[in-house]
Amino acid sequence: MINTGQVTKENVDRNAWLAVAEKIGQIAEAESREADQNGRFSPKVAEAILEGGINKLMRPKQYGGTFVDLRTFTDIVRTVAKHSVAASWLTNFYAVHDIWPSYLPPKGRDVVLGHNGLIADVVAPLGRAEKDGDGYRLFGQWNFASGVLWSDYVGLGSMIDITGEGPEYCIAVVSTSDPDVKIIENWDTLGLRSTGSNGIHVDGAYIPEHLLVPAKYLFEIGKPMGGDYDPEDPVYRMPFMQLFLVGFPATALGAMERLIGIFKERTEKRIRVFNGGTQEKNAAGSQRLLAEMNIQYRAAEGLLNRYIEILEEWQAEGKTVVGDEERAEIYSIRAQVARMAADMALKVILTLGGTSIFKGDPVELFTRDVIAFASHPTNLWEDAMSAYGRTQFGGPAHPVW
Incomplete structure (x- = not known):
């Protein structure tokens, strides 16, 4: 909720960012049914994200970044999610996709972050590369490239031998305008359809050394390649993956809030013709479910607060590499909140029944989107x-998350 206390610069900035988020959400909701059918939003959503500066929220200040506190960032994501889970997905990703390029060598950072475009990625190490002079030729196909339709650059996980000692996990950057880079129109899914998260095929695109970052800099070293960065910049004071995924539980919370609101509104007006014309708001089952969902929402909110508090502690310490149990707790928080959102969506659609199963109904759309959201590997x-x-x-934590 917006802070309505003493007016400060922080409050004004926060209100301005939430107003941008509200605009993005309204644009997305207005075209949500058509976008779901088409498997993509119109360019208006990406344009609103870009024009509002959301894409710069996780960018280093050196490149025009406007890093906000984590609570404001997650509230931005939640605000959009109340209108559209798919738009929240893109809003979050277009911001956090600026984090990993911050670990490129300085010349690579200048290229990728030195413009005001949007960035996509698929971090799964599915590609291979061949040495070509001072760079590499990249080959492979990746799916689930969220936001790729409106992005200028894409980071692609690949196994590349850069030391002569064998392949290692890297992220290679390609331009979507490269003739050796093709978008594969294969996005036909249960949910999150409006994100247009199509595949990408690369057939020998040239990758100069400055557009390649070994993943160890993200996960093990916790510092960018080549130095030349501000260690006081918030982007460089938290572990990459845990910061990268902080928006996920925020998306779930926004969806939960919207589902609760719809359930309450429809239940208040609902007459059960097969139950003797009774008012559903007087039914003990619906009353209990509404109470349960509100308590679950507050519990999920508490989990997100725990996530943020941990990141804030690490930011204060400048802790960029964390232990297995610390990583595992963060992963479990994301997964628990995602599961709570999916469970809630199913309860809402099953309880409201026939009024919520028509294609394009907000409950039907939110339910499919939340299920798809909960199936993401970072939420399992x-x-x-x-x-x-x-x-x-x-024992060991998950090797990645």
Whole structure:
């Protein structure tokens, strides 16, 4: 909620950012049904994100970044999610996709972050590369490239031998205008359809050394290649992956808030013709469910607050590499909030029944989007909980999340 206390510069900035988020959400909601059918938003959503400066929220200040506090950032994501889970997905990703380029060598940072365009990525290491002079030729196909339709650059996970000692996990940067880079129109999914998260095929695109970053700089070293950065910049004071994914539980919370609101509004007006014309708002089952969902929402909110508090502590310390149990707790928080949102969506659509199953109905659309959201590997409940439990017995965390 917007702080309505003493007026400060921070409050004014916060209100301005939330107004941008509200505008993005309204644009997305207005075309949500058509975008779901088409498998993509119109360019208006990406344009609103770009014009509002959301894409610069996680960019280093050296490149025009306007880093806000984590609570404001997650509230921006939540605000959009109340209108559209898919638009929140893009809003979050277009901001955090500026984090990994911050670890490129200085020349690469100048190229990728030295413009005001949008960036996509697929970090799964699916590509291969061949040495070509001072650079490499990249080959492979990647799916799930969220935001690629409106992006200028894409970071692609690849296994590349850069030391002569064998391939290692890297992120290579390609331009979407490169003739060796093709977008594959294969996005036909259960949910999050409006994100247009199509595939990308690369057939020998040239990757100069400055557009290549070994993943160890992100996960193990915690500092960018080549120096020349401000260690006091917030982007460089938290572990990459945990900062990169902070918007995920915020998206879930925004969806939960909207679902609760719809359920309450429809239940208040609902007459059960097969139950003797009774008013559903007087039914104990619906009353209990509304109460349960509100409590679940507050519990999920508490988990997000825990996530933010941990990141804030690490930011104060400048802690960019963390231990297995610390990573596992963060992963379990994301997964738990995603599962709570998915469970809530199913309860809402099952309880409201026939009034919510028509194609394009907000409940039907939110339910499909939330299920797809919860299926993302960074939200998988079984993986997260087993990893967190394992670390508490001295075992390893998940290798990535």
